[in-house]
Amino acid sequence: MSITATTTRPVGQLIRDWRERRRLSQLELSVRADISTRHLSFVETGRSKPTPQMILRLTEHLDVPLRERNELLLAGGFAPVYPRHELDAPELASIQAALRHVLDGHDPFPALVIDRYWDLLDANSAVSMLTAGCAAHLLEPPVNVLRLSLHPEGMAPRILNLGQWRAHVLEQLRRRSEQTADPRLVSLHAELLAMPGGVDHTPPTSVVVPLRIRNGDGELAFFSVTSYVQTAADVTVEELAIESFYPADAATARALHGRT
Missing domain, CATH: 1.10.260.40 (lambda repressor-like DNA-binding domains)
Incomplete structure (x- = not known):
């Protein structure tokens, strides 16, 4: 460390x-x-x-x-008190096992583990439905899931409500940038803001902002739930998040269950 x-x-x-x-x-x-x-x-x-x-x-x-x-x-001239272990360190073995259990248990719905910067750390097999057709260079580690979703060579061409989704993503990123004052997050926000696609601040007609994505001749619709380790005393653990995607309609649920 x-x-x-x-x-x-x-x-x-x-x-x-x-x-x-x-x-x-x-x-x-x-x-x-x-x-x-x-x-x-x-x-x-x-x-x-x-x-x-x-x-x-x-x-x-x-x-x-x-x-x-x-x-x-x-x-202030004092030593740090909060450790920062790598995710694969022995000290975090139980955390990593729990994350993998959540990812596997969420299948056939997509789920991924990200860090403070939305860099991808792990994912289940269902995430491939979201990333299909993305340029290879965007899928090379470290993969930033926000960049991947909004990049014109990433998921953006398949997102049917791109302006609405961009507004949601950029607002999330803006809030975290302000909360942490992290220059890397500020830079990422500026980068994504400059990408094409516009923003649509029209209030959603449903109870959540969905991710509507083209899937062959059809469409999949998701909403997401983000989970954190609430009792973290390690920098790495505090910055981990699980992003779990759930079907936003019955047709998506049927399509996902049909994959198993």
């Missing part, structure tokens, strides 16, 4: 940035964290050096992701 600092900015300034990103006043954060507003002000301006316990208390109440909590600790 290797974690290095990505910024040379003082920890107080970083805490202030996160507070402002969460749209909290100093008073609101001080009440939540049970510290004085004066102390918080001194921390943010650099007049007081926070202890590692104070940094962790503030980042918890600011809902800072574990990756960035480690970075704030480093900026």
Whole structure:
């Protein structure tokens, strides 16, 4: 495991940035964290050096992701406390087994495991229905599933409600970019926004925004459910997500069950 600092900015300034990103006043954060507003002000301006316990208390109440909590600790001159193992590390064997169990159990419906950046980590065989016809270079690891879905050589030509789906995907990405302030996510958002297809913000006529995709002479319609490990104390585990696709209509359900 290797974690290095990505910024040379003082920890107080970083805490202030996160507070402002969460749209909290100093008073609101001080009440939540049970510290004085004066102390918080001194921390943010650099007049007081926070202890590692104070940094962790503030980042918890600011809902800072574990990756960035480690970075704030480093900026404050302290060692990171949250490990970041590779997914195939022995320490994550039980997590990997659980993920594979979920993917296999979801068949014949598509399901995939992605990381913080929507890079594909694992998938079940049904996902091939979604990626059929995509250019080979987009399927070379690491596969970014958002890029794959919106790229003109990816799934985009088969998505029948592309403008609506693009609006949904871009909004998801924008929110995570703002939540994490991750430059890589900001760059990905700019890249996908520049791709053709437009956006359609017309309210959906169903209870969910579907993914409607051409399948031969027919059509498949899905909605998705995203699941996370809620008790994660490892950076990698916190950033894992399972994206499970379910039939949005009876015809799609029949088509999927017909594959088995």
